[in-house]
Amino acid sequence: MPGRWGSPRPASCRCQAGPAGPRSSTERNILKTIALGQMLSLCICGTAITSQFLAEKYKVNTPMLQSFINYCLLFLFYTVTLAFQSGSDNLVSILKRKWWKYVLLGLADVEANYLIVRAYQYTTLTSVQLLDCFGIPVLMALSWFILYARYRATHFIAVAVCLLGVGTMVGADILAGREDNSGSNVLIGDILVLLGASLYAVSNVCEEYIVKKLSRQEFLGMVGLFGTVISGIQLLIVEYKDIAGIRWDWKIALLFVAFALSMFCLYSFMPLVIKVTSATSVNLGILTADLYSLFFGLFLFGYKFSGLYILSFTVIMVGFVLYCSTPTRTAEPADSDVPQVTSIGIDNLGLKLEENLPETHSAAL
DSSP: OGGGGGSSOOHHHHHTTHHHHHHHHHHHHHHHHHHHHHHHHHHHHHHHHHHHHHTSOOOOOOHHHHHHHHHHHHIIIIHHHHHHHGGGSSHHHHHHHHHHHHHHHHHHHHHHHHHHHHHHHTTTTTHHHGGGGGHHHHHHHHHHHHHEEOOHHHHHHHHHHHHHHHHHHHHHHHHHHHOOOOOOOOOHHHHHHHHHHHHHHHHHHHHHHHHHEEEEEHHHHHHHHHHHHHHHHHHHHHHHHHHOOOOOOHHHHHHHHHHHHHHHHEEEEEHHHHHSSSSHHHHHHGGGGGHHHHHHHHHHHHOOOHHHHHHHHHHHEEEEEEEEHSOOOOOOTTTSSSOOSOOHHHHHHHHHHHHHHHHHHHHHO
């Protein structure tokens, strides 16, 4: 990393400062990863709070309409931008070459959002929180085979620690009386959660591949295009009666706007975070989103507080930091015909620094 070290120094100074530089750089990047992950958690918290206000206070349950507005915003900002680009990055050129791939990606993204929300009608809050974590091992498996990620034992321990934190959070929910026993068919609800979590994993792996090897604009533009079409069709099929029954006023409209902006920020920022980390890191970091929703709920909805929530947050963050602090390896075949990765990500940053340290130190001597 020659550009990062600045102007040359005397040889004696370089020998002393060489080993410390990469370590401090890695620590800064880990802190940046934590901050970015929590920013995404706050965006998810915003969608949860606004949805709960709509459902509890105004009796509005239209998850597909809310998602449709978000996809429309993505279409207006990113798909239109692609339409005015030139060369192979142009919207028409992309559609000619791989439109069917993005149809499948848009379908996976739309249905993942819909299935998780619909599952709350059949099963309990505890089941959704626990089974939603099923997406993390699915994501790691897909990353292994599709992105050629190679994990170390520390990564599996870190994931286990994060899941332990989720279990602590669920236990705190039960003790605080937040468990919802109104599920009408737990088996159907649990299946919906597992399917939704798996589709989220598929969407996230595709996002990491596209963002690192193609471009962020292409991913968001294609998701905006096909997400708008697919969610619009599904909206007309499953929610037209619910939409017709909404008694619109400025408060309900404001909540819809707040939800759409939170979701739009989440979709816009997540590719930036994935590009410098990985989809697995992001999914571990946003496990704290439920805890942020709880903390806001203490004031907005009168939730009961438990010290286990603080313990849960701490355990999740410990696992997240442990995961990010250990570099992953990439075992992509040398003769692969896919484009080269343009960003190694923080997961691989420590590894690259470890590999370059002997060469840098020898050159300095």
